[in-house]
Each structure stands twice: as structure tokens, then as C-alpha cells.
Amino acid sequence: xxxxxxxxxxxxxxxxxxxxxxxxxxxxxxxxxxxxxxxxxxxxxxxxxxxxxxxxxxxxxxxxxxxxxxxxxxxxxxxxxxxxxxxxxxxxxxxxxxxxxxxxxxxxxxxxxxxxxxxxxxxxxxxxxxxxxxxxxxxxxxxxxxxxxxxxxxxxxxxxxxxxxxxxxxxxxxxxxxxxxxxxxxxxxxxxxxxxxxxxxxxxxxxxxxxxxxxxxxxxxxxxxxxxxxxxxxxxxxxxxxxxxxxxxxxxxxxxxxxxxxxxxxxxxxxxxxxxxxxxxxxxxxxxxxxxxxxxxxxxxxxxxxxxxxxxxxxxxxxxxxxxxxxxxxxxxxxxxxxxxxxxxxxxxxxxxxxxxxxxxxxxxxxxxxxxxxxxxxxxxxxxxxxxxxxxxxxxxxxxxxxxxxxxxxxxxxxxxxxxxxxxxxxxxxxxxxxxxxxxxxxxxxxxxxxxxxxxxxxxxxxxxxxxxxxxxxxxxxxxxxxxxxxxxxxxxxxxxxxxxxxxxxxxxxxxxxxxxxxxxxxxxxxxxxxxxxxxxxx
Amino acid sequence: xxxxxxxxxxxxxxxxxxxxxxxxxxxxxxxxxxxxxxxxxxxxxxxxxxxxxxxxxxxxxxxxxxxxxxxxxxxxxxxxxxxxxxxxxxxxxxxxxxxxxxxxxxxxxxxxxxxxxxxxxxxxxxxxxxxxxxxxxxxxxxxxxxxxxxxxxxxxxxxxxxxxxxxxxxxxxxxxxxxxxxxxxxxxxxxxxxxxxxxxxxxxxxxxxxxxxxxxxxxxxxxxxxx
Amino acid sequence: xxxxxxxxxxxxxxxxxxxxxxxxxxxxxxxxxxxxxxxxxxxxxxxxxxxxxxxxxxxxxxxxxxxxxxxxxxxxxxxxxxxxxxxxxxxxxxx
Numbered sequence: 001x002x003x004x005x006x007x008x009x010x011x012x013x014x015x016x017x018x019x020x021x022x023x024x025x026x027x028x029x030x031x032x033x034x035x036x037x038x039x040x041x042x043x044x045x046x047x048x049x050x051x052x053x054x055x056x057x058x059x060x061x062x063x064x065x066x067x068x069x070x071x072x073x074x075x076x077x078x079x080x081x082x083x084x085x086x087x088x089x090x091x092x093x094x095x096x097x098x099x100x101x102x103x104x105x106x107x108x109x110x111x112x113x114x115x116x117x118x119x120x121x122x123x124x125x126x127x128x129x130x131x132x133x134x135x136x137x138x139x140x141x142x143x144x145x146x147x148x149x150x151x152x153x154x155x156x157x158x159x160x161x162x163x164x165x166x167x168x169x170x171x172x173x174x175x176x177x178x179x180x181x182x183x184x185x186x187x188x189x190x191x192x193x194x195x196x197x198x199x200x201x202x203x204x205x206x207x208x209x210x211x212x213x214x215x216x217x218x219x220x221x222x223x224x225x226x227x228x229x230x231x232x233x234x235x236x237x238x239x240x241x242x243x244x245x246x247x248x249x250x251x252x253x254x255x256x257x258x259x260x261x262x263x264x265x266x267x268x269x270x271x272x273x274x275x276x277x278x279x280x281x282x283x284x285x286x287x288x289x290x291x292x293x294x295x296x297x298x299x300x301x302x303x304x305x306x307x308x309x310x311x312x313x314x315x316x317x318x319x320x321x322x323x324x325x326x327x328x329x330x331x332x333x334x335x336x337x338x339x340x341x342x343x344x345x346x347x348x349x350x351x352x353x354x355x356x357x358x359x360x361x362x363x364x365x366x367x368x369x370x371x372x373x374x375x376x377x378x379x380x381x382x383x384x385x386x387x388x389x390x391x392x393x394x395x396x397x398x399x400x401x402x403x404x405x406x407x408x409x410x411x412x413x414x415x416x417x418x419x420x421x422x423x424x425x426x427x428x429x430x431x432x433x434x435x436x437x438x439x440x441x442x443x444x445x446x447x448x449x450x451x452x453x454x455x456x457x458x459x460x461x462x463x464x465x466x467x468x469x470x471x472x473x474x475x476x477x478x479x480x481x482x483x484x485x486x487x488x489x490x491x492x493x494x495x496x497x498x499x500x501x502x503x504x505x506x507x508x509x510x511x512x513x514x515x516x517x518x519x520x521x522x523x524x525x526x527x528x529x530x531x532x533x534x535x536x537x538x539x
Numbered sequence: 540x541x542x543x544x545x546x547x548x549x550x551x552x553x554x555x556x557x558x559x560x561x562x563x564x565x566x567x568x569x570x571x572x573x574x575x576x577x578x579x580x581x582x583x584x585x586x587x588x589x590x591x592x593x594x595x596x597x598x599x600x601x602x603x604x605x606x607x608x609x610x611x612x613x614x615x616x617x618x619x620x621x622x623x624x625x626x627x628x629x630x631x632x633x634x635x636x637x638x639x640x641x642x643x644x645x646x647x648x649x650x651x652x653x654x655x656x657x658x659x660x661x662x663x664x665x666x667x668x669x670x671x672x673x674x675x676x677x678x679x680x681x682x683x684x685x686x687x688x689x690x691x692x693x694x695x696x697x698x699x700x701x702x703x704x705x706x707x708x709x710x711x712x713x714x715x716x717x718x719x720x721x722x723x724x725x726x727x728x729x730x731x732x733x734x735x736x737x738x739x740x741x742x743x744x745x746x747x748x749x750x751x752x753x754x755x756x757x758x759x760x761x762x763x764x765x766x
Numbered sequence: 767x768x769x770x771x772x773x774x775x776x777x778x779x780x781x782x783x784x785x786x787x788x789x790x791x792x793x794x795x796x797x798x799x800x801x802x803x804x805x806x807x808x809x810x811x812x813x814x815x816x817x818x819x820x821x822x823x824x825x826x827x828x829x830x831x832x833x834x835x836x837x838x839x840x841x842x843x844x845x846x847x848x849x850x851x852x853x854x855x856x857x858x859x860x861x
């Protein structure tokens with residue numbers, strides 16, 4: 001290859017080492033690194049709560065923690081993982097790093113706003129952490145009223161304030177991405193030449209901008225109601241707790257798509273590159289991202305089938321929920337068709353992408369069970385739900401995050417991760433994940449409710465299996481942490497384009513220079529037009 | 540008043556070519572990006588207020604009589620005056636942007652200042668209204684006094700009233716802050732017919748806040764029972 | 767650059783006409799609220815409010831002369847608010 005070894009020479013990483021050059025940077029790539037450190041920290045914080053829960057559930061009687069502590073553990077696990085890991089994970093790290101490069105721009109449209117979004121995130125996270133360490137809260141991450149407004153005597157208001165603040169970080173990120181995609185594309189880069197990762201992040205950003213403000217104002221109302229004793233959500237004085245659920249799920253259902261759409265974007269990139277084929281039905285995959293984002297706003301009532309919501313509204317929400325399966329299936333079929341007769345190259349990102357497809361399909365199909373009202377009555381608030389959404393959020397979103405981190409690691413750091421260790425840990429993760437969560441489908445189907453710290457003895461075997469799986473899963477997350485850090489110094493120098501990928505970010509040095517490209521690239525073809533290969537497969 | 544730093548637009552264009560930020564190719568792109576960013580932010584704002592409007596809608600649907608009774612406690616005269624004040628401020632804002640488009644710095648400065656004065660007048664009248672509601676015991680919470688079977692629902696009306704108008708007033712305060720900066724930039728001769736995007740974009744925000752009030756006024760003041 | 771929306775100078779007459787219309791509508795909405803129309807009071811009040819909003823958006827905010835993208839963003843927020851209202855009320859109205 002003709003590219004110089006890019007670890008030599010100036011790039012965005014060695015362009016200044018002072019704290020100021022990091023904490024006051026407006027370079028989207030450095031801000032992505034700041035986000036990466038922050039969210040990895042929260043991933044392990046949230047994970048430690050999960051460890052404690054799984055340990056508690058090894059035996060039918062409560063042994064390790066009190067019931068109250070257990071309530072706080074699952075609440076804090078949910079809040080930290082959703083608001084401080086999953087929502088920002090791919091968008092704020094990979095999206096921040098890659099969107100300007102993929103559209104051939106020097107930076108996002110609003111670089112200072114981008115830095116501000118990280119500070120807002122840290123501020124919101126700090127307030128929430130303050131709430132967690134000074135007593136925690138026990139409402140569940142869903143904060144259902146009137147428990148959260150009138151009865152819980154834990155740290156609800158500080159947690160609400162933290163989440164309110166964090167929401168604005170999400171809004172600023174989404175706004176920045178949308179304007180960037182509209183206005184910052186390189187000459188010749190038309191909408192239907194954009195990489196699919198950009199399409200999916202664009203759809204994600206629409207959700208962030210249109211849904212997040214409703215959550216923000218809703219938690220503000222909860223805090224206000226707690227402080228003054230007014231009755232908007234309190235049924236005892238004429239309020240309506242279901243109003244809270246409507247407002248909450250108007251954000252929190254689309255939020256699932258904030259987590260899964262970016263992962264789908266990663267998978268599209270990885271599959272194209274490692275099967276060396278144009279993505280089958282590119283336009284359909286792109287349009288499916290937008291369709292998922294829009295449909296995502298029309299289905300929230302399926303979280304409320306047993307809440308006392310009107311049956312007629314439930315019916316509408318149920319039918320609309322089925323419709324979301326269509327664009328999701330379009331994606332899965334098109335990925336499969338892309339792989340068909342492709343030149344498959346089994347590198348770690350592709351293994352994770354396979355993991356994503358399989359686990360997301362299970363998560364999605366069990367979602368259809370739950371969209372059926374009658375079945376949902378049996379399964380609501382059981383471990384079936386817990387298993388279902390972990391297949392989407394961990395099996396889907398986190399697998400997509402791992403695929404993306406491995407795929408773009410050479411671009412971000414200029415070094416290759418050790419392939420053998422990476423494949424091994426991908427396998428460990430896959431096994432550990434399924435052992436953790438598959439038994440939970442069975443537990444839920446047999447009737448074990450979620451959010452209890454003890455259970456009848458006949459459920460113990462499946463719970464022990466789940467806990468065993470969780471410890472394997474934990475190992476699967478620790479190995480990458482170690483070898484990725486190791487690779488920063490010791491990894492093989494990657495070169496500009498180790499995978500022979502075709503999107504723009506690979507057409508510049510690794511790590512990239514601060515301005516991304518020496519001159520603005522001019523695009524003359526689609527994102528996935530692979531030349532005849534041979535030379536790339538030499539390793 | 541004199542404007543020692545004021546330059547005619549054609550002069551300022553050459554004397555102070557406004558730099559284009561490094562991520563943009565030209566000023567046109569920069570302007571368009573700023574405008575789109577603000578519109579997108581306003582879309583977010585619609586849904587931010589939208590949560591409160593939804594709560595209002597549901598509560599009004601559940602308790603129409605209590606809400607109508609509560610409505611009749613509002614001072615329509617002050618509300619209407621405030622609407623007029625705010626509509627006038629929108630006019631001066633639009634004219635201020637127009638003056639900036641034409642490179643008329645003095646006119647633009649005066650109109651922005653006028654907009655801020657109207658904004659402050661609105662907040663002053665609002666403060667008078669708030670003070671009266673406190674005196675009448677209509678602020679939600681332990682001090683709330685209302686005789687009648689639907690007292691708690693009347694309280695709900697007033698909690699929505701204070702949240703909605705309070706959030707609106709907060710936006711007004713932010714808007715006045717933004718316009719202060721814009722006025723200072725105008726005085727320093729930062730704008731020209733080629734570059735006035737910050738004035739225009741701040742104007743969009745100001746008009747949006749006006750529109751929120753256009754809906755708050757009938758919903759909170761005008762739907763009273765005809766006793 | 768000819769024809770850019772930012773270059774569009776709106777005649778003063780338009781601004782003053784729009785402002786006058788806004789004041790007329792304000793007087794109208796206060797006036798109508800004094801007459802008992804039953805449930806139609808709220809309808810009239812909202813129709814007038816929407817008319818005022820359109821005047822401000824189209825003329826003061828220049829959407830009338832703006833790019834399609836601005837139209838899209840401006841109507842997008844309102845459309846999503848309509849989704850929130852409609853699906854929430856689909857529950858409350860059919861209980």
C-alpha cells in the first residue's frame with residue numbers, strides 16, 4: 001500500500017498534550033475520546049450494580065442485600081446503563097468521531113456546541129451520581145408515578161435534575177449531527193452515496209431532537225410535583241398517573257431506537273467491508289432507518305397494556321407495534337443478502353456483527369410476542385421482558401458498539417488490536433450473554449416477576465445458570481479493556497486502511513490529522529464500490 | 540448619542556471581513572447552518588413546551604368545570620395588554636432584522652433595544668400578576684386557598700399556569716440576554732448586509748417565544764364560564 | 767448571491783400589515799371570549815391562535831421565503847407535537 005505509516009507525523013492525538021488541549025478542544029475526534037472514557041466508566045459502574053443483583057439472585061432467599069437495597073440496585077443499574085452508557089455510546093463516541101469524516105468535512109457544524117454537550121453530560125452525570133451515592137433511589141428507571149411523586153422517600157429529585165441536564169447533551173449532539181449531514185457534505189456526496197452509518201445516525205438524531213425534550217419536561221414536572229405537592233400525576237387529587245406514563249414512554253420507547261439504530265449502522269458498514277460487496281438494497285436499508293425512527297414514535301402504548309389504558313388505544317398501539325417489525329426485517333434480510341456470495345473475511349468486527357444479527361433477531365421476535373396484548377398480559381413484568389430488552393440492548397446495542405470499536409480502533413488509534421484475543425473475547429461474550437439471558441426467557445415464561453430480590457426455590461437452577469453466564473459475560477468485557485489498552489503502545493501499526501474499506505474515513509491517515517483530510521475530498525461514486533481484491537487478503 | 544465605532548456597511552465589510560469558521564467553506568454555508576440549527580432547536584423547544592401542553596390538555600379534559608372556574612380568576616385585561624406588548628416586540632424585532640439586512644446599524648440597534656424594553660415590560664406585568672396570585676392564595680402548595688368542591692383541581696390549573704408561564708418567562712429572560720449581546724455586537728459594527736446571521740437567528744428565537752405566548756394567552760385566560 | 771432567502775428584504779408595508787392583523791386578531795379573540803358559544807369558545811380561541819402563529823411564522827420568521835428544509839423543520843416539530851397529543855388522547859377519549 002502506498003500510505004505512509006501514519007503513527008509518525010502530526011495527527012489529532014499528538015497535536016498538543018496539555019490538559020487544556022483536551023478539555024477545551026473543539027476537535028470532534030478528541031471530544032469523541034472524552035466521551036469514550038466517560039461512558040466506559042459508566043458502563044463498569046452500571047455493570048457492578050448488575051453483578052450485585054446476580055449474586056443476590058443465586059439463592060431463593062435474600063442473603064446478600066436487603067429488599068430496599070435490591071430496589072435501589074436495579075434502579076441505578078437501569079439509569080446508569082440507559083442514560084449514561086447506551087444512549088451516548090455509539091452516537092457520542094463513534095458518531096462524533098466518524099460523521100464529519102464520513103461526509104468529508106473538517107468538523108461538525110457546531111464544534112463548540114459539541115464540546116458543550118460533553119460538559120453538559122458530565123454535569124448531569126455528576127448530579128445523578130451524587131443522587132446515587134447519597135442514598136440512591138428505588139423507583140425503577142421508569143420513575144412511575146405516584147410512587148415517585150408521593151411515596152418514595154429516596155433521592156428522586158436530584159436524580160431527576162441529573163437526567164434533565166443530561167437530556168440537553170443528547171439534544172445538542174443530535175442537532176449537531178442533523179445540521180452536519182444536511183449542510184457539510186463534501187462535493188459529490190449526495191444523500192444516496194452516504195454511508196449507511198450516517199443514515200442511521202441521522203435517523204437517531206431525529207429521535208434525540210424530537211423525543212428528549214418531552215422526557216426533560218416530564219421529569220421536571222415530577223420534581224415540581226414532589227416539591228409542592230400539586231396533583232398532575234396524583235390520582236388522589238384528580239391527577240392521572242397514566243399521563244406520566246404516556247409522556248415518559250413518548251421518549252423512552254423511541255429511546256430504544258436511539259440505542260439500536262446506531263448499532264444497525266455499524267453492522268451495515270462492517271458487513272459491507274468484510275464481505276466486500278455493495279450493501280444489498282442500499283436504498284431500502286437507508287430508508288428503513290428513517291422508517292424505524294418515525295414508527296418508533298407511534299408505538300409507546302405497548303408498554304401500558306396492563307396499566308388501565310383504554311383497550312381501544314391498546315389495540316391501535318399493538319397493531320402499530322407489529323409494523324415496526326417490517327423495516328427491522330428489511331435490514332436483517334438485506335444484511336443476509338449482502339453476505340450471500342460475498343468474499344467473507346472473518347475478522348472480529350464481523351463476528352460481533354453476526355452476534356448482533358442473531359441476538360437482535362431473537363430480541364425482535366420476542367418483541368412481537370409482547371406486542372400481542374393477550375400474551376403481554378401473561379408476560380408483563382416478568383423476566384421474559386427483562387430477557388427481551390437485554391437481547392435488544394446488550395445483544396443488539398452493546399454488540400454493535402463492540403463491533404464498531406474494533407472496526408474503527410485502527411482509525412482512532414492508528415494501531416491494530418490483537419486479532420486472536422479479540423476473536424476469543426467475542427466468543428466469550430456471545431456464550432456468556434446467551435447463558436445469562438436465555439434462562440431469563442424461561443424464568444419469565446414460568447412466571448417469575450422482575451424486580452424481586454427473592455423467589456420460589458424451583459426457579460433456582462435457571463437463576464444460577466444466569467448468574468454463571470453473567471460472570472462469563474463480565475470476563476468477556478474485561479479482556480477487551482485489557483488488550484485494547486495494551487494495543488495503544490504495542491499493537492501493530494495499522495496504516496490508513498487496514499480493512500480495504502471504501503468509505504471516506506479510511507481514505508485519510510490513521511490516526512487522522514486534525515483537519516481530517518489534507519484537502520476536501522470530491523466524491524464520484526457510492527460508498528460501497530469495492531475494487532477487485534486479492535492484495536488486501538494477503539494477511 | 541454617538542456611535543464612535545460605527546462604520547458604514549460597505550466600509551466595515553472591507554475593514555472587518557468577518558472570518559468564516561474553519562469548518563465551513565464560505566459564509567453562505569455558515570449562515571445556512573446557523574439558521575437550520577436554530578430551526579431544529581425550535582423544533583426541540585416545541586416538544587419541550589409540548590409536554591406541558593399535553594398535561595394541560597389531559598387535565599382540562601378531565602376537569603373542564605374546575606378549569607373554567609380557575610380561568611375566571613385570571614386578569615384578562617393584564618393578559619391582553621401583555622399579549623399586545625409581546626406582539627409589538629415581535630414587530631420591532633422583525634424590523635430590527637430588516638434594518639440589519641439593509642446595513643442600517645443605528646436603526647437596527649434602536650429596534651433591538653426597543654424589543655428588549657417591550658420584553659422587560661412584559662416581564663414586569665407578569666411579575667405584577669404573579670404577586671397578585673400569591674396574595675390571593677392561588678399559588679399551588681400549602682398556602683393555596685380555594686373554597687369549593689373542586690379546589691384541588693383548581694390548584695392543578697394554577698400549578699400548570701405557573702409552570703407554563705414560568706418556563707415562558709425564563710425563555711424571555713434568556714432572549715433578553717441574547718439580545719443584549721446582539722445589541723453590543725451591532726454597536727461594535729460587527730454586522731453588514733453580507734453578515735447579519737446572528738441578528739436573524741436571535742430573531743427566530745424571539746418570535747418563537749412570542750408564539751408560545753400566543754397559545755398560552757387563550758388557554759390560560761380566555762376560556763372562562765359565562766356566569 | 768441572488769435569490770437566497772437571507773437576501774430577501776421584506777417591504778415595510780408587509781410587516782406593518784401583519785402586525786395590524788395580529789392586533790385585530792387579539793381584539794377578536796378577547797371579544798369572542800365575552801360571548802357564550804358553549805364548547806365553541808375554545809375552538810374559536812384556538813383557531814385565532816393558529817392564525818396568529820401562521821402570520822408570525824410565515825412573515826416575521828421569513829418561512830414564506832425560506833428553503834424547503836426550513837419548512838420541513840418548522841412543520842416537523844408541530845407534526846410531532848400532534849402525534850403526542852393524538853396518541854395520548856386516543857387513550858383518554860376511549861376509556
